[in-house]
Amino acid sequence: MADIHDQFDTVLILDFGSQYSHLITRRCRELNVYAELMPCTTKIKDLTFKPKGIILSGSPYSVYDDDAPHVDPEVYNLGIPIMGICYGLQEIALNHKGTVSQCDHREYGFASLEPTKQGPDGKVDALFDGLGDEFQVWMSHGDQLSTLPPSFHVIGKTDTAPFAAIAHDSKPLYGIQFHAEVTHSPLGKEIIGRFVLKICACQKNWTMEEFIGKEIKRIRDICGEKGRVIGAVSGGVDSTVAAKLMHEAIGDRFQAIMVDNGVLRLNEAAQVNEMLRKDLGVNLTIVDASELFLSRLAGVEDPEQKRKIIGNTFINIFEEEATKIEKLAEEEEKKGAAAKGRVEWLLQGTLYPDVIESISFKGPSATIKTHHNVGGLLKDMKLKLIEPLRELFKDEVRALGRLLSIPAPLVQRHPFPGPGLAIRILGPVTREQVKILQLADKIFIDEIRNAGLYDQIAQAFAVLLPVRAVGVMGDKRTYEQVIALRAVESQDFMTADWYVFPPEVLRRVSSRITNEVAGINRVTYDISSKPPATVEWL
Numbered sequence: 049m050a051d052i053h054d055q056f057d058t059v060l061i062l063d064f065g066s067q068y069s070h071l072i073t074r075r076c077r078e079l080n081v082y083a084e085l086m087p088c089t090t091k092i093k094d095l096t097f098k099p100k101g102i103i104l105s106g107s108p109y110s111v112y113d114d115d116a117p118h119v120d121p122e123v124y125n126l127g128i129p130i131m132g133i134c135y136g137l138q139e140i141a142l143n144h145k146g147t148v149s150q151c152d153h154r155e156y157g158f159a160s161l162e163p164t165k166q167g168p169d170g171k172v173d174a175l176f177d178g179l180g181d182e183f184q185v186w187m188s189h190g191d192q193l194s195t196l197p198p199s200f201h202v203i204g205k206t207d208t209a210p211f212a213a214i215a216h217d218s219k220p221l222y223g224i225q226f227h228a229e230v231t232h233s234p235l236g237k238e239i240i241g242r243f244v245l246k247i248c249a250c251q252k253n254w255t256m257e258e259f260i261g262k263e264i265k266r267i268r269d270i271c272g273e274k275g276r277v278i279g280a281v282s283g284g285v286d287s288t289v290a291a292k293l294m295h296e297a298i299g300d301r302f303q304a305i306m307v308d309n310g311v312l313r314l315n316e317a318a319q320v321n322e323m324l325r326k327d328l329g330v331n332l333t334i335v336d337a338s339e340l341f342l343s344r345l346a347g348v349e350d351p352e353q354k355r356k357i358i359g360n361t362f363i364n365i366f367e368e369e370a371t372k373i374e375k376l377a378e379e380e381e382k383k384g385a386a387a388k389g390r391v392e393w394l395l396q397g398t399l400y401p402d403v404i405e406s407i408s409f410k411g412p413s414a415t416i417k418t419h420h421n422v423g424g425l426l427k428d429m430k431l432k433l434i435e436p437l438r439e440l441f442k443d444e445v446r447a448l449g450r451l452l453s454i455p456a457p458l459v460q461r462h463p464f465p466g467p468g469l470a471i472r473i474l475g476p477v478t479r480e481q482v483k484i485l486q487l488a489d490k491i492f493i494d495e496i497r498n499a500g501l502y503d504q505i506a507q508a509f510a511v512l513l514p515v516r517a518v519g520v521m522g523d524k525r526t527y528e529q530v531i532a533l534r535a536v537e538s539q540d541f542m543t544a545d546w547y548v549f550p551p552e553v554l555r556r557v558s559s560r561i562t563n564e565v566a567g568i569n570r571v572t573y574d575i576s577s578k579p580p581a582t583v584e585w586l
């Protein structure tokens with residue numbers, strides 16, 4: 049089976065645990081060059097493909113730390129271009145007998161890089177050629193090179209770092225002390241581009257147009273003539289794009305299943321049904337399991353327990369449905385229908401950030417909350433996994449969705465968590481509480497859309513608080529619940545900031561919710577960023 053890195057020129061990013069490693073991967077992809085992240089401990093003999101170039105990331109370690117991670121020295125025998133960023137530069141220097149020492153003071157923030165003129169004709173290195181006599185870069189380090197390794201020369205310096213960028217005299221080996229991958233280095237992407245396009249000579253063919261054709265062929269190869277696939281869909285972007293891609297590849301041999309868990313948004317099941325079946329032509333079964341979910345959730349307040357119950361119930365329902373589909377096919381066959389293939393595969397909408405998290409060199413970080421979805425938990429299922437979006441970032445998935453003619457409102461949809469409204473109702477979940485939250489949430493989202501703000505906001509939703517407040521309505525005292533509104537701007541949901549609304553939008557939302565939703569007499573707006581808060585309240 050042709051793997052993705054056999055089909056596209058690939059830059060390998062070796063991760064030493066920097067918080068920016070994934071950004072290096074992203075920058076290459078934005079330049080239409082396929083890049084993949086692997087732990088720095090990867091052994092070259094275990095690589096199943098030959099990269100066109102390698103980038104060594106930054107790291108929280110110092111190269112001289114006892115437990116500092118080091119690259120397999122075999123990388124230098126591959127004969128391909130290698131560039132180190134920050135720790136990566138220090139690692140290359142150390143591997144070539146240079147020295148690294150602690151700076152007098154840590155350098156964190158902007159610096160001005162001056163490309164150094166080389167040789168008699170005074171040209172600057174190809175990495176910086178034409179970028180100007182001096183340009184802004186962003187630094188984050190406590191160590192720096194104190195002596196240059198033999199056979200290397202300086203290609204750029206700053207006021208405090210005389211070896212801010214270095215290159216080997218005859219081999220394609222480079223090191224830069226600054227972080228070219230962050231947007232605070234305005235020419236950073238251009239510099240990464242010089243490396244991957246000019247020095248590594250990668251083809252610029254990583255586009256979703258190229259990807260679609262190749263991925264559809266790959267799916268067909270994997271599934272064979274008859275193999276059938278089932279997949280859980282939620283109406284969210286990831287599962288919809290994955291479902292549509294499967295449909296393009298194997299048509300009706302793909303069967304989508306949506307579970308109504310009783311904590312979806314207002315009319316969500318009906319809308320997803322309409323969309324997937326009619327607009328996208330995907331085979332869909334909707335299973336109404338709301339009774340079961342809500343009965344298992346009764347009286348539960350603890351957020352992690354809510355997640356666990358929902359995750360487990362999802363699996364139970366999903367397995368039942370998979371078995372039903374298999375049985376049905378067997379019965380039809382017995383009655384003489386043409387033999388259908390076995391349901392061998394389970395589609396999952398896993399994205400690259402999930403993959404990165406699991407392969408990151410740094411290892412597991414503290415669990416803030418367990419993000420539950422369906423597929424990730426199907427441990428003892430006999431089904432094999434098929435994950436067509438495994439290599440993609442969210443914006444690539446959206447671009448893919450547009451190419452697959454998935455309607456724009458769907459492609460731009462805000463994410464919605466698998467455990468749904470259960471983690472937005474702060475007390476126990478009941479049908480009545482779900483109804484209140486569904487109505488308030490719909491008003492909020494409708495008004496955001498009416499104001500033309502939906503696409504500027506990464507995620508918006510209402511939260512139902514378990515407290516009651518006093519109000520006055522029609523001269524009568526009321527004693528009712530409170531809705532909190534949440535809207536955030538975010539690139540990747542790892543960090544987020546609250547969205548600044550025009551006041552009239554908030555006024556309209558508040559007035560509509562208190563007027564139209566029985567049981568609510570007060571609306572508040574959440575002005576917390578992440579960190580220290582999280583996006584969801586639970």
Ligand SMILES: Nc1ncnc2c1ncn2[C@@H]1O[C@H](COP(=O)(O)OP(=O)(O)OP(=O)(O)O)[C@@H](O)[C@H]1O
Binds near residue numbers: 423
């Ligand atoms: N109600 C549901 N019915 C069936 N599957 C679901 C349901 N909710 C979630 N899932 C499954 O869990 C997966 C993970 O959910 P997640 O919310 O992360 O992704 P998504 O819903 O596809 O996209 P988005 O992140 O945009 O909401 C989905 O891709 C889908 O396979």
Ligand SMILES: O=c1[nH]c(=O)c2[nH+]cn([C@@H]3O[C@H](COP(=O)(O)O)[C@@H](O)[C@H]3O)c2[nH]1
Binds near residue numbers: 465578583584
């Ligand atoms: O599928 C999911 N299952 C979950 O249990 C879950 N919890 C949070 N989220 C979504 O993740 C993003 C970050 O949310 P937090 O800042 O609250 O962790 C936001 O987009 C959240 O909506 C979830 N998604």
Ligand SMILES: NC(=O)CC[C@H](N)C(=O)O
Binds near residue numbers: 066109110111189191
């Ligand atoms: N960002 C980095 O890669 C830092 C590398 C190393 N820990 C230093 O302080 O210099």
Ligand SMILES: [Mg+2]
Binds near residue numbers: 466
């Ligand atoms: Mg979702």
